[in-house]
Amino acid sequence: MTIRIDKLGAVIALMVAYGGLVAPFAIFRANRIVPGEARSLIEALPPAAAAGLAIVLAAVACMALLRLPVSLRLAAAGLALCALAVSIGLSARFLTPDGDSYARVAPGSGVWILLSAFALLAADAIARLGPPPWIRLLLLAAVLAAVGAVLLSGLWDNLSILKEYAGRADVFWQEAGKHVTLALGSLLAAVVAGLPLGILCHRVKRLRAGVLNVLNLIQTIPSIALFGLLIAPLGWIAVHVPGAYALGIRGIGAAPAFVALFLYSLLPVTANTVAGLAGVAREVNEAARGVGMTGTQRLLRIELPLATPVILTAIRIVLVQNIGLATIAALIGGGGFGVFVFQGIGQMAMDLVLLGALPTVVLAFAAAVILDAAIEMKAPVFNRNKIA
Amino acid sequence: MRISAAAILRGSTLAVLVAFLVAPHGFEPVFRPLVQDNAPAIYSQGDLLMLTLLHLRTVALATAGATVVAMAMAILATRPAGAEFLPLSRSLANIGQTFPPVAVLALAVPVLGFGEKPTLIALFLYGLLPIFENTLTGLTTLPPAVIEAARGAGMTGRQRLWRVELPLALPLILAGIRLSVVISLATATIGSTVAAKTLGEIIIAGLQSNNMAFVLQGGLIVGMLAILIYDGLSAIERQVARRAGLPTRA
Numbered sequence: 001m002t003i004r005i006d007k008l009g010a011v012i013a014l015m016v017a018y019g020g021l022v023a024p025f026a027i028f029r030a031n032r033i034v035p036g037e038a039r040s041l042i043e044a045l046p047p048a049a050a051a052g053l054a055i056v057l058a059a060v061a062c063m064a065l066l067r068l069p070v071s072l073r074l075a076a077a078g079l080a081l082c083a084l085a086v087s088i089g090l091s092a093r094f095l096t097p098d099g100d101s102y103a104r105v106a107p108g109s110g111v112w113i114l115l116s117a118f119a120l121l122a123a124d125a126i127a128r129l130g131p132p133p134w135i136r137l138l139l140l141a142a143v144l145a146a147v148g149a150v151l152l153s154g155l156w157d158n159l160s161i162l163k164e165y166a167g168r169a170d171v172f173w174q175e176a177g178k179h180v181t182l183a184l185g186s187l188l189a190a191v192v193a194g195l196p197l198g199i200l201c202h203r204v205k206r207l208r209a210g211v212l213n214v215l216n217l218i219q220t221i222p223s224i225a226l227f228g229l230l231i232a233p234l235g236w237i238a239v240h241v242p243g244a245y246a247l248g249i250r251g252i253g254a255a256p257a258f259v260a261l262f263l264y265s266l267l268p269v270t271a272n273t274v275a276g277l278a279g280v281a282r283e284v285n286e287a288a289r290g291v292g293m294t295g296t297q298r299l300l301r302i303e304l305p306l307a308t309p310v311i312l313t314a315i316r317i318v319l320v321q322n323i324g325l326a327t328i329a330a331l332i333g334g335g336g337f338g339v340f341v342f343q344g345i346g347q348m349a350m351d352l353v354l355l356g357a358l359p360t361v362v363l364a365f366a367a368a369v370i371l372d373a374a375i376e377m378k379a380p381v382f383n384r385n386k387i388a
Numbered sequence: 389m390r391i392s393a394a395a396i397l398r399g400s401t402l403a404v405l406v407a408f409l410v411a412p413h414g415f416e417p418v419f420r421p422l423v424q425d426n427a428p429a430i431y432s433q434g435d436l437l438m439l440t441l442l443h444l445r446t447v448a449l450a451t452a453g454a455t456v457v458a459m460a461m462a463i464l465a466t467r468p469a470g471a472e473f474l475p476l477s478r479s480l481a482n483i484g485q486t487f488p489p490v491a492v493l494a495l496a497v498p499v500l501g502f503g504e505k506p507t508l509i510a511l512f513l514y515g516l517l518p519i520f521e522n523t524l525t526g527l528t529t530l531p532p533a534v535i536e537a538a539r540g541a542g543m544t545g546r547q548r549l550w551r552v553e554l555p556l557a558l559p560l561i562l563a564g565i566r567l568s569v570v571i572s573l574a575t576a577t578i579g580s581t582v583a584a585k586t587l588g589e590i591i592i593a594g595l596q597s598n599n600m601a602f603v604l605q606g607g608l609i610v611g612m613l614a615i616l617i618y619d620g621l622s623a624i625e626r627q628v629a630r631r632a633g634l635p636t637r638a
Contacts, residue, residue: 124475127478127479220570221574221610222577222591325488328578372482
């Protein structure tokens with residue numbers, strides 16, 4: 001019997017070998033700003049834990065190489081990821097001298113390579129299994145719950161990123177709130193404005209090219225410039241329009257960031273509304289007209305429901321994009337996770353950068369998974385209606 | 389008639405952009421009202437033309453790298469030998485898009501240091517996705533009859549790829565490259581937060597000194613570049629599609 005090697009498994013095994021044997025497992029710093037010293041896997045963990053982790057890594061790498069059932073590969077990837085999560089916490093505890101509050105331990109490049117290798121294995125298994133949307137949501141919830149549990153358990157408390165967090169826990173949640181408010185609020189505003197605008201453009205053909213061209217032009221303005229350009233007009237409004245200041249409108253801060261994100265979001269929402277409505281089959285519309293539906297009834301009961309998947313796709317694009325762009329709001333005093341990113345860049349403190357960047361990536365990723373699932377759940381309705 | 393009007397608009401945009409880059413001080417009266425009394429109205433800490441060229445170079449390098457890698461990945465994933473990678477590469481392309489550019493930039497700094505390199509990496513990663521996706525779509529939606537005919541004519545796999553599949557997919561691939569370039573042009577400005585020499589430098593200088601004229605200058609140059617390059621690449625696409633005898637795709 002010949003053993004067939006999985007090609008992706010070979011790539012993953014190579015990554016595991018490099019990440020586990022060559023690249024540093026942890027980086028130790030005597031304090032926050034001195035250059036770090038690399039520690040290999042064997043040096044970074046107590047002997048028993050190091051041996052245990054090495055066995056798990058080797059076993060999972062071998063499983064990736066063989067053509068095993070896909071669900072088994074997914075389970076193996078999950079096991080390896082859990083082992084890594086525990087080990088990095090143990091390593092931080094092991095490397096930090098007792099009672100030393102200045103020492104910093106951060107995951108080394110080896111950990112990141114190992115994490116990506118097993119994430120690849122898991123992503124491949126999930127892509128091959130093609131689970132229905134609600135299973136994907138459940139998986140996401142399970143992963144987030146696991147990470148949350150580890151965070152609460154205090155296992156990672158000795159890691160440098162959590163030490164950065166411990167010093168500014170209040171600010172962190174404040175900025176998190178601002179970040180989410182900015183991203184979601186501007187999306188909501190864009191939907192409230194873009195949906196009617198899209199419907200209008202669909203009905204009034206003369207408007208369509210003009211409106212979409214203007215929205216396209218806005219997209220070409222780089223984000224930092226647009227954020228900056230809105231400072232002056234909003235500052236003027238705050239001073240001259242009664243009540244504007246009381247509403248929180250200022251030249252700098254969250255207001256220009258909100259307006260900029262709103263303007264960027266308008267194009268995808270409007271354009272996809274137009275595309276979705278244009279994609280409704282003429283026969284469907286004729287039939288609806290035939291049974292005596294008015295224009296409004298057709299719009300609400302036939303056209304919009306049929307266009308929903310296309311509009312949802314726009315909302316996915318906008319939300320993921322806004323979560324990323326909201327980091328730039330920090331440059332004009334708008335708050336959000338970008339505050340930590342830019343502070344970290346300024347102080348050359350990469351753990352602080354991570355404290356801003358990691359939650360942003362997690363938020364964007366979760367938003368993408370959730371909305372992808374929503375789009376897929378909506379799609380069957382779309383097809384049923386199409387057949388009917 | 390409409391085409392010539394668009395051509396005139398395009399030509400004048402280009403003329404204004406070139407005039408501004410070569411002789412920025414001629415435009416001082418336009419920007420003067422935006423600044424306080426003694427502040428400079430035209431960016432003076434660097435040569436605008438030089439910054440523009442550096443900006444374009446960064447975008448060109450990143451896009452060239454992204455094009456080569458993304459096309460190679462898409463070609464590999466659509467060959468029988470690489471079919472195993474197809475589902476994974478699709479989901480990776482999807483996941484990649486969820487990484488915010490600022491995060492990619494900031495995370496690349498500890499590994500690559502400040503300057504142009506982290507910007508190149510971020511733009512490269514961002515540029516990959518549209519090109520990969522479009523190449524994949526182009527290669528997987530070819531009419532089966534054409535492939536069969538090529539096979540029937542005795543072409544080898546490699547001949548089919550170079551003489552049939554890639555030429556037919558070319559307009560879509562070009563559309564992906566165009567999208568990637570336009571995104572990169574705007575994203576490159578963020579590179580200046582980690583000290584890359586791009587047009588973002590002007591905007592950030594403006595934000596720091598509260599000089600709206602600088603912010604506007606930087607934004608306008610990037611915006612005009614994006615429009616002109618978008619138009620130029622669209623024209624090339626139409627040309628290629630016409631030559632391939634395909635209906636023009638948007």
